[in-house]
Amino acid sequence: MTPRIINCVGQLPYKIQLGSNNDKYKVSLIEGNGPLYSSLHYLSNPENGYEQHIVGWTGELKRNSSIDLSVKDLKLQKKNKDNTADANANANSNQPISDEDPLYLTKEQLQNLNGAIQSKYSKDVSPSNAQIHPVWLLRRNQSSWRNYAENIIWPTFHYILNQSNDGENETNWWYDYVKFNEAYAQKIGEIYTPGDIIWIHDYYLLLLPQLLKMNLQNDDSAPPIITYFHHAPWPSNEYFRCLPRRKQILDGMVGADRITFQNESFARHFVSSCKRLLDSTSKMSINKRDKQQYHVSVYGGDVMVDSLPIGVDKEKLLNDAFTKDIDDKVISIKQAYQDKKIIIGRDRFDSVRGVVQKLRAFETFLAMYPEWRNKVVLIQVSTPTTNKDSPQTIKLEQQVNELVNSINSRYGTLNFSPVQHYYMRIPNDVYYSLMRVADLCLITTVRDGINTTAFEYVTIKSKTSAFNCANNPLILSEFSGSSIVLKDSILINPWDSVAVAKETHKALIMTNEEKSMLQGKLYPQVPTIQNWTEIYLETLNQMMNKSNQNKKMSPALNRPILFENYNSAKRRLFCFDYDGTLTPIVKDPAAAIPTARLYSIIEKLSRDPKNQIWIISGRDQKFLNKWWGSKFKQLGLSAEHGCFIRDVNSDDWINLTEQTDMSWQKKVIFTMEEFVDKTPGSFIEKKKCAIVWHYRRSVPELGEFNAESLKNNLLQFADDYNLEVMEGKANIEVRPRIFNKGEIVKKLIWHKHSGEQDFANNEINKSLPKDSMPDFVLCLGDDATDEDMFRQMNSIEEEWSTMYPKDKNKFNNFGFYPVTVGSSSKQTVAKAHLTDPQQVIETLGLLVGDVSIFQSPGTVDLDTRGHVKNSPSSKKSEEAAVAYAERNGN
Ligand SMILES: O=P(O)(O)OC[C@H]1O[C@H](O[C@H]2O[C@H](CO)[C@@H](O)[C@H](O)[C@H]2O)[C@H](O)[C@@H](O)[C@@H]1O
Numbered sequence: 001m002t003p004r005i006i007n008c009v010g011q012l013p014y015k016i017q018l019g020s021n022n023d024k025y026k027v028s029l030i031e032g033n034g035p036l037y038s039s040l041h042y043l044s045n046p047e048n049g050y051e052q053h054i055v056g057w058t059g060e061l062k063r064n065s066s067i068d069l070s071v072k073d074l075k076l077q078k079k080n081k082d083n084t085a086d087a088n089a090n091a092n093s094n095q096p097i098s099d100e101d102p103l104y105l106t107k108e109q110l111q112n113l114n115g116a117i118q119s120k121y122s123k124d125v126s127p128s129n130a131q132i133h134p135v136w137l138l139r140r141n142q143s144s145w146r147n148y149a150e151n152i153i154w155p156t157f158h159y160i161l162n163q164s165n166d167g168e169n170e171t172n173w174w175y176d177y178v179k180f181n182e183a184y185a186q187k188i189g190e191i192y193t194p195g196d197i198i199w200i201h202d203y204y205l206l207l208l209p210q211l212l213k214m215n216l217q218n219d220d221s222a223p224p225i226i227t228y229f230h231h232a233p234w235p236s237n238e239y240f241r242c243l244p245r246r247k248q249i250l251d252g253m254v255g256a257d258r259i260t261f262q263n264e265s266f267a268r269h270f271v272s273s274c275k276r277l278l279d280s281t282s283k284m285s286i287n288k289r290d291k292q293q294y295h296v297s298v299y300g301g302d303v304m305v306d307s308l309p310i311g312v313d314k315e316k317l318l319n320d321a322f323t324k325d326i327d328d329k330v331i332s333i334k335q336a337y338q339d340k341k342i343i344i345g346r347d348r349f350d351s352v353r354g355v356v357q358k359l360r361a362f363e364t365f366l367a368m369y370p371e372w373r374n375k376v377v378l379i380q381v382s383t384p385t386t387n388k389d390s391p392q393t394i395k396l397e398q399q400v401n402e403l404v405n406s407i408n409s410r411y412g413t414l415n416f417s418p419v420q421h422y423y424m425r426i427p428n429d430v431y432y433s434l435m436r437v438a439d440l441c442l443i444t445t446v447r448d449g450i451n452t453t454a455f456e457y458v459t460i461k462s463k464t465s466a467f468n469c470a471n472n473p474l475i476l477s478e479f480s481g482s483s484i485v486l487k488d489s490i491l492i493n494p495w496d497s498v499a500v501a502k503e504t505h506k507a508l509i510m511t512n513e514e515k516s517m518l519q520g521k522l523y524p525q526v527p528t529i530q531n532w533t534e535i536y537l538e539t540l541n542q543m544m545n546k547s548n549q550n551k552k553m554s555p556a557l558n559r560p561i562l563f564e565n566y567n568s569a570k571r572r573l574f575c576f577d578y579d580g581t582l583t584p585i586v587k588d589p590a591a592a593i594p595t596a597r598l599y600s601i602i603e604k605l606s607r608d609p610k611n612q613i614w615i616i617s618g619r620d621q622k623f624l625n626k627w628w629g630s631k632f633k634q635l636g637l638s639a640e641h642g643c644f645i646r647d648v649n650s651d652d653w654i655n656l657t658e659q660t661d662m663s664w665q666k667k668v669i670f671t672m673e674e675f676v677d678k679t680p681g682s683f684i685e686k687k688k689c690a691i692v693w694h695y696r697r698s699v700p701e702l703g704e705f706n707a708e709s710l711k712n713n714l715l716q717f718a719d720d721y722n723l724e725v726m727e728g729k730a731n732i733e734v735r736p737r738i739f740n741k742g743e744i745v746k747k748l749i750w751h752k753h754s755g756e757q758d759f760a761n762n763e764i765n766k767s768l769p770k771d772s773m774p775d776f777v778l779c780l781g782d783d784a785t786d787e788d789m790f791r792q793m794n795s796i797e798e799e800w801s802t803m804y805p806k807d808k809n810k811f812n813n814f815g816f817y818p819v820t821v822g823s824s825s826k827q828t829v830a831k832a833h834l835t836d837p838q839q840v841i842e843t844l845g846l847l848v849g850d851v852s853i854f855q856s857p858g859t860v861d862l863d864t865r866g867h868v869k870n871s872p873s874s875k876k877s878e879e880a881a882v883a884y885a886e887r888n889g890n
């Protein structure tokens with residue numbers, strides 16, 4: 001069977017323009033878009049062995065009245081395309097949809113547009129078996145979908161710190177960012193089949209990996225294979241940690257099985273962010289390509305982190321750049337700048353691409369080398385970004401204009417300006433002709449993931465043509481991701497204008513032999529997109545074969561659905577483990593105390609008369625009394641893994657072990673003492689019943705080794721006393737087998753909700769009416785002992801399915817949520833996971849209204865406008881659509 005790849009990109013490679021009537025539209029290719037789309041094209045070819053599904057947002061829809069013109073008129077416009085002034089005029093007529101012009105597209109219109117995009121792709125990319133799945137987000141102010149990615153994430157990834165502010169924008173943008181990712185998860189959910197590879201690209205979709213893990217996993221099938229490629233730089237943790245939602249972002253990403261960066265240093269920074277913010281551990285090894293790769297253990301699960309720089313489609317580039325039409329353009333540029341050397345620059349117009357640095361260096365060059373005055377022209381093409389109208393870009397534009405004017409007035413003449421600055425998007429043919437004609441390409445970026453202009457330039461310079469332009473050199477910033485790949489380019493520090501000026505001079509006086517020697521080294525260093533795609537997928541396949549595909553993964557807890565279920569329930573029971581669930585694990589057991597936030601949330605939760613809350617812990621009564629019992633009488637408590645219990649609103653503890661022989665304790669302590677002696681840092685915690693040997697403060701390897709042998713020693717006599725020997729978190733614990741947390745949960749569920757417990761009575765009353773027992777049970781725990789609780793819940797659920805088949809709620813369940821705290825790959829009988837105590841607190845905060853639902857990614861059904869289905873805003877939008885259609889007589 002042909003393997004399937006679902007490729008997820010932040011935006012489809014098309015721009016969609018609507019005429020004044022929504023039935024008239026034009027779908028056209030976005031020009032000058034890079035290697036990612038080339039990779040999609042490569043995978044679209046059925047000969048390359050994959051069936052590809054491309055999922056992407058449509059981008060902002062534009063109105064263009066010229067679409068209402070006849071086909072003949074459109075042809076006329078096309079003729080004028082080479083003329084940059086006309087190209088500009090065309091761009092200006094593409095007005096973004098304004099707020100007064102809402103996009104109410106009917107289902108039929110959407111279907112037609114889907115068909116138009118599909119057929120355009122199949123025509124543009126031939127042969128192709130790819131299917132395009134547009135993500136429609138037609139809400140007003142469509143560019144709001146970009147805000148978080150472009151205004152918060154992008155600057156941080158490029159070492160630009162955002163100004164501190166009241167956070168209101170950030171919160172609103174985050175909401176849209178979550179929805180944007182959810183819209184993708186929803187679309188993928190519609191097309192996913194088990195075994196598909198899901199390949200996610202770049203920082204618009206950082207939450208998608210975890211959302212997919214949450215949505216696509218079901219009990220019977222193999223887990224989805226999710227891989228993420230990060231095209232942008234990844235900053236040092238000192239910058240990354242400035243992001244307010246840094247943890248949510250990392251949590252989202254580590255849902256992927258593999259995360260790949262453009263180079264090793266970005267990968268290293270990412271691993272370090274995970275270590276510091278997620279408390280992960282990692283092992284580094286060297287892969288077959290002689291590059292570092294990391295196995296990162298986050299929340300007990302594994303993510304592979306590596307690097308592979310993207311490439312370009314060399315073959316296509318050489319075909320496209322060497323046509324008769326472009327030959328003519330090369331000649332006309334050469335004629336326009338006779339007797340002059342041509343330096344070319346093409347950059348996105350944002351603060352990190354170093355246009356200012358380039359102009360300063362060029363000014364210095366003209367000052368230092370007067371012999372070049374009037375003999376060199378710098379043609380700088382700056383491509384506008386979607387942030388064109390932001391204050392930062394406007395400021396940059398002013399700065400660049402001032403520099404250009406100053407250089408031209410100082411070193412220009414009446415009929416020659418040494419700097420030609422074009423702030424516009426140029427068509428590919430113009431770009432290729434500039435690259436071909438260039439004597440030198442100057443790249444002074446101060447930060448980028450990879451610079452494909454560098455790759456394209458070197459590729460174009462590899463071909464000899466009639467115009468003597470081959471082999472001309474490249475000056476490349478050492479801050480560009482490409483500098484690690486193009487090791488033999490002329491590397492410069494863009495902040496050092498003098499050095500750049502000197503290198504420019506040297507490059508311009510290079511002999512043909514020197515140039516061809518340099519080019520001979522550089523050209524093979526340019527990666528091809530074909531190789532990149534193949535190596536990426538090959539490594540992924542090897543990795544997936546190695547890791548156990550049948551390993552069951554638990555999905556992340558779907559918090560929005562939990563919230564809905566909670567709200568509709570009347571008799572809610574909460575069973576919380578303590579250590580590692582309500583508080584993070586720390587070195588000293590005495591220091592694991594509740595935070596004020598936890599207290600406040602538990603207090604709010606317990607205020608609701610529908611709720612009954614139990615803390616079912618391995619801790620002893622003293623500890624639980626001190627931190628919980630003395631403060632909240634309304635909580636039920638169970639100590640030492642079910643050995644002791646204190647009912648809700650009671651002061652008395654019941655000792656369930658009263659009749660149990662405790663003579664084993666001496667023997668256990670004696671055995672453990674021997675291990676305390678040989679494991680420095682370890683100690684024994686003696687509770688009333690259970691005995692624990694802790695080794696968290698010992699040398700980890702020694703602790704683990706001795707824990708294994710202690711366990712074996714204890715197991716030798718465990719059966720004689722009916723003891724359970726449990727492996728906890730850096731501990732080995734012993735207690736009588738007959739008591740466990742599961743028994744407590746069983747009693748609590750088979751019980752009249754809120755009624756007094758009769759713990760002395762071991763019997764369960766199975767004749768209780770269903771509507772007196774809990775209709776919502778959230779049970780959270782992190783350890784092996786908590787699995788007993790989950791197991792009980794699963795078995796009661798099964799029993800209830802037979803006993804009360806008609807009494808399931810609208811979610812087709814009994815409201816049971818057995819949830820482990822740890823990674824998705826942790827082996828558990830729980831039905832879902834939350835990664836750590838912080839997520840636990842956020843989830844409980846959501847239930848009591850402390851955390852907004854919109855902050856929690858989950859499976860929320862969205863309409864085509866990006867509103868949550870059936871929400872007030874969705875309904876309002878539907879009504880407006882009907883009114884709009886009526887107004888327009890549709
Ligand atoms: O059932 P729990 O409430 O999760 O309690 C399990 C054990 O937790 C404590 O030990 C663990 O947490 C300590 C504090 O974070 C940590 O230092 C230790 O390494 C962990 O094993 C507690 O000390 C035990 O008595 C509980 O059985």
Ligand SMILES: [Mg+2]
Pocket residue numbers: 577578579580581781782783
């Ligand atoms: Mg625990």
